[in-house]
Amino acid sequence: MANEAHPHHHDHAHGHDHKTHPHPKQPDLEDQPLGYYQIMEIAVRELLIEKGIVTADEIRQALEVIDSRTPAMGARMVARAWTDPAYKARLLADGSAAAQELGIDSSEVKLIVVENTAKLHNVVVCTLCSCYPRPILGLPPDWYKSREYRSRVVREPRAVLREFGTDIPDDVEMRVHDSTADMRYLVLPERPKGTEGWDEAKLAAIVSRDCMIGVTKPRLG
């Protein structure tokens, strides 16, 4: 950077001369090299469309549905469980049915809900790949799929949670759930103190994705 020619503490309101002050170009998606599986996906997709097996619009729609799923759906389930003990019992007995009850289409997964208490903290991982309750939480964060998270959280969960800013006291049992087969897992966090009298919408707002994976706890403010 040519600092002398371009002193700081300016406010960018002046004319921005790109000839003397080039910004680094943000690479376009197409500037990255394609990986093997990306090329495979494009080839198969184009072939399926060409053969008339699926249409481009059907693929677009399917992606739109995937992207429409967000952690807000899981948060609604948690907030309902916090305010309605009968719903909580149904949620813990059959997570998929309890999701359907709130109009969340969970038919493609068998959901197990695990409850955090004063004596038990749950965290979810898929060591073999990246199994995740997508209909309830949407797409997983990149770190959930990383080799580091997947390999470390099973053998040193307390250290990994500390890196997420979460301290689990030694008198609390730490339980890791390795999602290795056909079940998917959602953590039901403990309702924080200070939320007495809150309605469901206000409660749902403090239930983040990471609380429902189990790497953190809901916090006020």
Add this chain to the structure above:
Amino acid sequence: MSAPAADTAVPARFKPGDRVAVRSADPPGHIRTPWYIRGHTGTVERLCGAFPNPEELAFHRPGLPAQPLYRVRFPQAQVWPDYRGPAHDTIEIEIFQHWLEPVR
């Protein structure tokens, strides 16, 4: 995914509370029993139902009869000899019946 009809499933051998050992095997193919848990002894937490065997599904075979799938709980201190945490910490893993043996 809906569970297959009972007549296409292997009967369940274990119930919650049963002690089970994970087979120490290393067959080729698509295996959903993590390496780190093979050979360890745990306790059945629940039967999850029966599901087509993923080792067969991976090769586009039907995977039937379906295999009972269990959640098995293990003490972390037993799974990892160098585990740094209280003795009450646990790990739960889904394991198919054909990977489990009874512990007397």
